[in-house]
Amino acid sequence: MTFLLAPRLRYLLFGVAIVSLAAVVGAIYQAERTAADLAAFPPPGRMISVNGADLHLYCLGSGTPTLVLEAGLGENVLSWYPVHAKLAQTMRVCAYDRPGLGWSDPVDAAIQAEEVAKNLHALLNNADISPPFVLVGHSRGGIYVRAFYHQFPEQTQGIVLVDSTHEQSSKHQYPYASWDYRKQALQIEIAEPLSRLGIVRLLGVADADRRPSPLPPEILAAKTALQNRTDTAHAVVNEIAVMRRGLDPATPPPGSLGNLPLLVLTAGNLVDSDLVAREAERAGKNLEAEKALASVQQAEQDDLAHLSGHSRHIIVRNSGHFIMQDQADEFVGAVSEFAKPLARK
Incomplete structure (x- = not known):
């Protein structure tokens, strides 16, 4: 033996x-x-110290109020590339990277939406950017800008929600909802340790050009570089850890915005039942599940549009989730029209 x-x-x-x-x-x-x-790929903006971490802030243009761009889950300032400079022709526009994303330093722990809002407030203050602000939140960023308003209402002059996440989205039931949500969380949790060993980079899992994109090659290359950072995977894990708490039945609905000027932009491709059905058939997906998801998304977007008594809801046709990339000119026109009267107040 x-x-x-x-x-x-x-x-x-x-x-x-x-x-x-x-x-x-x-x-x-x-x-x-x-x-x-x-x-x-050095940062295009400034690095500003906030609570011991350097956060990346990228501002263009001038004027008041300042338009503040809050990106979605795992995204950075480059997701606004098609619209940032165009909007800045008539106003000051600032995009930034949350901790661990883009060029910003990481933080260890998951942070709640209220803490994201406080970090943003401290960032703007430390950068000597004075209110009032018009906040633009894409996807998960929509939750963060609403959290900012609820903490600093006197500094918020308006909100634009760009295909925004709904606070209770994760617990709204449709076929396979729980499994899809947990599968996403599991995939990124596996990806984080693999990213530390360079495996995610070698396999190209996080590359920004894996899907067709309207972004130019040099921006896609920079996004790929940033998304392959281990810090990025860790930051996404942290955000998803907070998002998963939305499965709790006690999760409150989104809070009222009173009579705050509100613009809601919804991706037309995701709520058009005929288009959803054609795409489901083409991709071999479950038709009823995809139609149910589209119905839930439409209801959520309608609910967000009713948060304020002074709101406008636009469904942007021929656009996926990244409206500011898929329909940049329409996005710039709608946001500029929304912000213009606020500049006169």
Whole structure:
């Protein structure tokens, strides 16, 4: 028996050594490539210290109120590239990166929407950008800008929701909802440790050009560099950890915005039942499940539009979730028209 165990033990130790060596090599590769990427793609804006972390703030244009752009889950200032400079022709427009995203430093713990709002308020204050603000929130960012308003209503002159997430979205039931939501969380939780070893980078899982995009190649290259940072995967895990708490039946609905000027932009491709049906058939997805999801999304967007007594709801045709990229000119026109009368107040 002793003679049988010895070779097996040697094979086991040899396997552990190979795996350990591969992990070390992968970690070194990830660190070196990340450093090279950050050198190749420096931040376009300023780094501002907030609670001991440097956050990236990118402002263009001038005037008041200041338009503040809050990106969606895992996104950064580059997601606004098609509209940022165009909007800045008539007003000051500031985009920023939440901790761990884009060029901003990471933080260890998951942060609630209220803390995101406080960080944004401190960032603007530390950068000497005075209120009033018109807040623009895309996807998950829509929750964050509403949290900002509820904490700093006197500094908020208006809100634009861009295909915004609904606070109770994760617990609204439609076929396969719980499984799809948990599958997304599981995938990113697996991706985070793999990103530390350079595996996510090698496989191209986080590359920004994996799907057709209207963004130019140089912006896609910069986005890919940023999304391959280990900090990005960690930041997304943190945000999803907070999002999963929305499954709790005690999660309150979105709070009223009173009579605050509100513009709600909804992605037409995601709520058009005929288009959803054609896409489901083309992709081999469950037709009834996709139609049910479209119905839930339409109801959520309608609910958000009723948060204020002074609101306008526009369904942007021929647009997916990233309205500011798919229909940049229509986006700029709608937001500029919304903000123009606020500048005169």
